[in-house]
Amino acid sequence: MAKNLFVGYNERDTFLHRLSGSTKLIGFVSLSIIGMLTFDTRFLLGIFLFSVILFWKSKIKFSEISFILKVIIAFAIFNIILVYVFSPSYGMSIYGSQHMIFGDPNHFFNLSWEELLYLFNVMLKYTFAVPLALVFLLTTEPSEFAASLNKIGISYRISYSVEITLRYIPDVQRDYRTISLAQQARGYEISKKANLMTRAKGAIQIILPLIFTSLDRIETVSQAMSLRRFGRHNKRTWYMARRFKMADYLALFLILLIVIIGITLFKVNNGRFWNPFK
Amino acid sequence: MSNKNRSVQTVVATGIGAAIIFVLMKFIAIPTGISNTQVNVAEGFLPLLAAIYGPVAAGLAMFIGHSLNDFVTYGSPWWTWVIVDGLVGVAFGLFKRQLDIQSGKISAAKLVLFNVYQIVVNFIGWVLLAPTGDILIYHEPASKVYLQGVVTWLLNSASVAIIGTILLILYAKTRTKRGSLKKEK
Numbered sequence: 001m002a003k004n005l006f007v008g009y010n011e012r013d014t015f016l017h018r019l020s021g022s023t024k025l026i027g028f029v030s031l032s033i034i035g036m037l038t039f040d041t042r043f044l045l046g047i048f049l050f051s052v053i054l055f056w057k058s059k060i061k062f063s064e065i066s067f068i069l070k071v072i073i074a075f076a077i078f079n080i081i082l083v084y085v086f087s088p089s090y091g092m093s094i095y096g097s098q099h100m101i102f103g104d105p106n107h108f109f110n111l112s113w114e115e116l117l118y119l120f121n122v123m124l125k126y127t128f129a130v131p132l133a134l135v136f137l138l139t140t141e142p143s144e145f146a147a148s149l150n151k152i153g154i155s156y157r158i159s160y161s162v163e164i165t166l167r168y169i170p171d172v173q174r175d176y177r178t179i180s181l182a183q184q185a186r187g188y189e190i191s192k193k194a195n196l197m198t199r200a201k202g203a204i205q206i207i208l209p210l211i212f213t214s215l216d217r218i219e220t221v222s223q224a225m226s227l228r229r230f231g232r233h234n235k236r237t238w239y240m241a242r243r244f245k246m247a248d249y250l251a252l253f254l255i256l257l258i259v260i261i262g263i264t265l266f267k268v269n270n271g272r273f274w275n276p277f278k
Numbered sequence: 279m280s281n282k283n284r285s286v287q288t289v290v291a292t293g294i295g296a297a298i299i300f301v302l303m304k305f306i307a308i309p310t311g312i313s314n315t316q317v318n319v320a321e322g323f324l325p326l327l328a329a330i331y332g333p334v335a336a337g338l339a340m341f342i343g344h345s346l347n348d349f350v351t352y353g354s355p356w357w358t359w360v361i362v363d364g365l366v367g368v369a370f371g372l373f374k375r376q377l378d379i380q381s382g383k384i385s386a387a388k389l390v391l392f393n394v395y396q397i398v399v400n401f402i403g404w405v406l407l408a409p410t411g412d413i414l415i416y417h418e419p420a421s422k423v424y425l426q427g428v429v430t431w432l433l434n435s436a437s438v439a440i441i442g443t444i445l446l447i448l449y450a451k452t453r454t455k456r457g458s459l460k461k462e463k
Binding site: 133137172204 | 285286287288289290291292293294295296297298300301302305306319322323326330338339342343346349350351352353354357415416417418419420421422425441444445448449452
């Protein structure tokens with residue numbers, strides 16, 4: 001179980017692994033922002049395909065990600081159903097036309113082509129960034145990540161915080177397991193068998209020791225870092241930082257191109273939606 | 279303690295705080311049946327982090343912890359909620375001085391005041407900001423996101439009221455009370 005919960009970096013030699021972390025970070029953030037804003041189905045399909053191709057090129061094995069994929073698909077389907085149930089005619093009000101599949105536009109429950117297109121858009125928006133995120137997570141070494149954050153202009157203190165988070169998640173996770181087993185041995189029930197109140201009590205008995213040991217750890221680590229004069233200067237260098245190479249500039253150019261296409265489409269469509277019903 | 283030391287402590291508290299939030303979100307979340315909303319234990323940890331280390335650490339830790347959790351669970355962060363969660367952390371941190379937990383004395387009046395404050399903060403965050411962001415950015419139907427918002431508001435407030443208050447009281451007990459030492463005559 002422990003293995004499946006956290007997808008992590010895997011050493012391989014593909015062009016995606018060789019790209020610098022900063023390039024991948026800029027790529028992921030800008031593509032996910034433009035994809036978040038647009039409702040142009042063609043464009044969303046385009047970046048979806050693009051990210052699937054990248055994923056395929058990164059040679060990530062399916063077994064590495066099958067668990068997280070199941071969760072994501074379940075989440076997306078559940079959300080789509082919810083979006084539909086709460087407002088079945090929302091698509092028609094967005095596109096301003098009515099092409100019914102069945103039902104009456106005046107009744108609450110109906111289905112129109114507009115709604116289907118809208119739901120398809122939502123589905124794409126939930127999923128298009130997933131291959132990108134997985135590529136990013138599995139091809140970027142965690143210690144290079146902080147260096148990349150700093151390189152794209154985020155203060156090194158914040159970058160270092162992120163680094164500490166990534167470094168300490170396994171530790172906190174291990175502490176959590178140990179404490180949880182110890183408390184269960186003492187008779188606190190936290191499994192599904194118990195009712196909500198018992199589970200809540202059990203949860204508190206676990207998080208108390210977990211939080212108080214972690215507060216001690218914050219103390220220790222920050223003293224160690226002060227002793228090493230962390231935060232003395234306004235800048236710092238990173239052992240794991242990589243210089244931009246030709247491939248990075250090419251990749252950044254490609255990303256810029258995609259973003260420009262996305263922005264142009266806002267103009268062409270007169271807004272964020274692409275409307276084929278006009 | 280000098281300013282330099284405090285800034286180092288903020289960096290570390292942000293990092294480790296985010297790691298704790300991540301683990302709490304991933305392991306101890308009790309689902310409610312309405313999608314993407316759960317009884318969030320991590321939310322209950324936030325007031326303590328905010329009361330000890332202040333707005334910057336609490337806000338950033340929540341932001342980092344939440345986005346990492348979204349990252350590995352859903353593939354990409356749901357930015358509107360992540361940002362609102364960060365802002366809630368900042369808002370809790372602004373109450374640090376009033377709470378003054380390091381003094382070791384935490385009266386019932388202070389706790390009541392804090393709980394009123396947190397319920398208002400959560401209301402602004404989850405009922406006003408987050409759903410509005412979802413409508414503007416993600417174009418989701420209003421009825422769906424407002425329902426999610428209201429449920430999250432209730433659950434998060436409850437989590438802070440119960441777990442948060444317990445943690446604050448217990449932490450205050452571990453501090454040496456100010457003025458507890460007297461000069462021998």
